[in-house]
Every structure is written in C-alpha cells, then in structure tokens.
Amino acid sequence: MSPWACGIDGCSAVFDAPEPAILHQTTEHARCECQVCGAILPDGYFAIRHAFEEHSRAEYVRAYGASAAEVRRRETVKDRLEAEANLELVIERLERAAASE
Numbered sequence: 001m002s003p004w005a006c007g008i009d010g011c012s013a014v015f016d017a018p019e020p021a022i023l024h025q026t027t028e029h030a031r032c033e034c035q036v037c038g039a040i041l042p043d044g045y046f047a048i049r050h051a052f053e054e055h056s057r058a059e060y061v062r063a064y065g066a067s068a069a070e071v072r073r074r075e076t077v078k079d080r081l082e083a084e085a086n087l088e089l090v091i092e093r094l095e096r097a098a099a100s101e
C-alpha cells in the first residue's frame with residue numbers, strides 16, 4: 001500500500017496510515033481560510049471536505065482558480081481517505097486534544 005503523504009505546501013511528512021496523516025495536517029499546519037465563504041478550517045482533508053460538501057465544484061474552481069485536473073486530484077484524495085480512514089477516531093482524538101488545551 002502506498003504511504004500517506006501530507007502534501008500541504010510541499011510538506012514532506014509521510015505516514016503509513018491515513019489517521020495520523022489527517023491528525024498531522026490538522027494540528028501541525030496553520031488553519032486556512034475558505035476562499036469561497038471565509039470559514040476558517042484545518043488545512044488538508046477537512047478543508048477539502050468543506051470545499052466539496054459546502055460549495056459547488058464551479059464555486060470552488062472560480063474561487064481557487066483550480067483546473068479540472070486539480071479538482072479531480074482532490075476528489076480522489078478525499079474519496080481514498082473516506083474509504084480507508086477511521087474518521088470518527090480522528091475527530092474523537094481532535095476533540096480530546098482541543099478539550100485539554
């Protein structure tokens with residue numbers, strides 16, 4: 001199985017499971033602002049999920065200047081994460097971390 005790369009801003013962190021990759025993206029990188037609605041989101045998976053679930057593909061392309069190939073690439077990442085990652089576990093860990101801050 002291929003490793004899970006972070007990939008945010010050229011970050012070279014690689015993980016052998018999807019959950020630590022998402023936790024890394026969410027806790028180690030600065031939050032980003034949605035270019036469509038201005039919501040502040042954790043970068044990485046959660047930003048991609050927000051963009052595709054809250055906004056249309058056309059809005060996304062317009063706001064980010066993304067090409068169809070880039071949209072497809074992000075959709076592929078999202079689909080792979082949702083197929084293979086235990087997202088409930090990730091969210092539970094994040095909530096526990098936030099509560100202990």
Ligand SMILES: [Zn+2]
Binds near residue numbers: 007011025028029
């Ligand atoms: Zn990273």
Ligand SMILES: [Zn+2]
Binds near residue numbers: 036050
């Ligand atoms: Zn948004």
